[in-house]
């Protein structure tokens with residue numbers, strides 16, 4: 142307890158909400174239910190079932206682009222826990238962009254956005270934790286939101302990723318036409334919160350290409366490289382020797398005469414570089430001498446430094462993005478893709494995603510979006526040569542938008558977005574060098590004259606009006622689109638499988654589908670075994686072999702399995718019925734091996750893991766508060 146009278150402070154800065162320590166179950170109809178951390182319904186690893194493949198796919202489904210139909214919670218758990226997928230995704234996702242429901246209180250046609258804050262925050266926290274585990278050490282997460290939850294989401298992100306991992310919030314202008322005139326303020330923007338997995342990782346983002354930087358380099362070397370020469374003497378009248386005495390020293394000119402930095406008015410100035418750097422420039426031929434004529438006193442040598450134009454002219458990105466297409470244009474793209482269908486309510490423009498993907502990932506790296514909506518992130522990642530993993534829980538949205546859109550991308554028949562350039566071209570041929578804007582200016586001038594025909598033109602108002610009309614016709618444009626994206630690649634569609642459990646009167650049973658090989662596959666997934674049928678075994682995990690018996694496991698079964706078990710391996714057996722003597726026998730015959738009954742063993746394993754993770758939180762809270770007190 143401080144003795145100087147200062148109040149004692151306890152606790153830490155965090156956002157708290159109702160049932161923050163619990164987890165959340167979501168259902169396809171948009172409803173939710175709270176669950177404890179150890180509840181099998183939030184912990185179970187669901188199987189991923191193949192639905193279809195589009196375009197070119199490889200032999201390993203986990204290495205292909207994946208569209209997963211199902212709740213993000215299950216989709217992300219499966220890719221993080223089933224070894225076939227976790228080998229490809231865990232700690233390897235370079236960029237996660239999510240555009241979750243904003244909790245705006247509006248009811249959209251495609252999904253219910255009216256979640257209560259605590260539900261929304263829990264849903265986000267849980268999925269952000271999963272995303273964090275999937276991200277590569279140099280990966281980043283971008284969370285697209287509006288004013289409703291952005292401030293709360295930032296605190297949740299601070300909690301999950303750490304405040305030092307916050308890069309910035311980007312502002313995207315989402316409208317390009319005046320908003321509802323009946324209210325005084327309407328939001329024109331949405332916010333994208335950006336965090337990196339490691340603190341300070343934003344420095345590695347690709348910077349903005351800006352060719353105009355090259356304009357400052359007015360000269361060209363014989364090999365075509367552009368450069369500019371800058372005076373070595375420090376510019377600015379107030380740069381004086383007295384301020385930086387070490388920058389006042391003589392340099393030998395080409396004729397051997399010593400040159401000092403002196404202002405035109407005779408005051409002693411400074412060089413802009415120190416002696417050592419100037420010596421380096423002299424050696425590399427980048428200290429340039431030019432002769433300056435100084436009236437009657439003849440000419441004198443003046444030193445310059447040569448600066449080469451950057452090979453890659455880039456500058457930092459601004460955080461306010463007003464130069465991108467808006468929601469209206471994103472919807473127009475969807476309308477062009479699906480004429481006659483009511484466009485998806487909240488699509489983002491492909492160019493917005495292209496900017497993010499190009500800033501934060503490179504070709505071949507994995508881009509994740511587990512709220513993929515109409516499929517924008519997947520479509521852009523595909524066109525930009527990234528691998529992608531997308532999830533969407535609404536089957537209707539997948540069927541109406543994501544799947545057909547991505548098929549068009551693979552076929553190369555997507556009519557808009559990234560990969561298509563649009564330019565205005567004149568409807569009719571313009572004469573000579575004239576441009577569309579010349580024709581428009583002529584039309585304006587002629588119609589002004591037509592109103593009040595100047596005498597010296599010798600034309601009537603009617604004649605001038607005809608000419609104005611002709612000029613106007615020449616100024617009319619149409620849009621010419623050129624498609625650079627020619628299609629290619631492919632993807633797989635997977636379904637999140639149903640639960641392997643069923644519940645009746647508070648009792649948990651194995652679901653009727655969970656039998657035979659499918660039961661074996663489901664059990665392997667729960668315990669991170671590589672599933673491989675190799676009778677009588679069905680999985681491997683290090684030096685352990687898995688056997689799942691849909692029936693009673695007794696001494697005879699144990700002996701049979703042990704007969705097949707290679708030397709030096711351990712046996713992990715799950716049976717739907719077990720004889721306690723068989724457990725003892727296995728422990729005796731192969732120490733370290735185990736035999737447990739399902740589903741009880743799986744359910745209790747989840748409970749223990751849930752208790753441990755709650756315990757760990759408690760322990761870290763305790764540690765933190767005791768350190769604060771110390």
Ligand SMILES: C[S@@+](CC[C@H](N)C(=O)[O-])C[C@H]1O[C@@H](n2cnc3c(N)ncnc32)[C@H](O)[C@@H]1O
Nearest residue numbers: 212213240252488489512513514515517533534
């Ligand atoms: C704002 S939209 C995404 C729009 C998308 N960025 C686009 O450009 O089309 C949010 C999407 O997340 C989906 N969604 C909501 N909760 C989900 C969950 N728990 N798992 C997977 N998808 C979910 C909704 O069905 C909706 O399609």
